[in-house]
Amino acid sequence: MADTEQTLLEIIKAHAVGLTGELTRETPIANLGIDSFAVVEIIYEVEEKLGVEVPFNANQNPFGEMKTVGDLLDALAKLMAQKSPA
Numbered sequence: 001m002a003d004t005e006q007t008l009l010e011i012i013k014a015h016a017v018g019l020t021g022e023l024t025r026e027t028p029i030a031n032l033g034i035d036s037f038a039v040v041e042i043i044y045e046v047e048e049k050l051g052v053e054v055p056f057n058a059n060q061n062p063f064g065e066m067k068t069v070g071d072l073l074d075a076l077a078k079l080m081a082q083k084s085p086a
Contacts, residue, residue: 005077008072008073008076009069011042011049012034012072015038016033018033018034019032024069025070025073026069027069028067028069029067029072032069046076050076052079052080052083053079
C-alpha cells in the first residue's frame with residue numbers, strides 16, 4: 001500500500017499548483033489549488049496508473065466531505081480494496 005500511496009501523492013502533487021510546502025496526509029485539500037480541469041486529470045491518471053475506476057459527477061464537489069489529502073488517500077484506498085482482481 002505504501003507504493004500506491006506514494007503514487008497517489010505524486011499524481012496529486014503534479015497538479016497541486018497552490019502547494020507551497022511539502023505534500024503530506026495532513027495537507028488541506030483547499031491549499032492545493034486544484035481546479036476542475038486538474039480534478040479530471042487526476043482521476044484519469046489514477047485510473048490509468050492504478051487500474052481503478054473513480055466515480056465522478058461533474059455537478060458535485062469531487063471531494064465531498066474530504067478536508068485533507070489523507071482523507072482523499074483513504075477514499076482512494078477504499079476504491080482500491082473494492083477493485084475486482086483482473
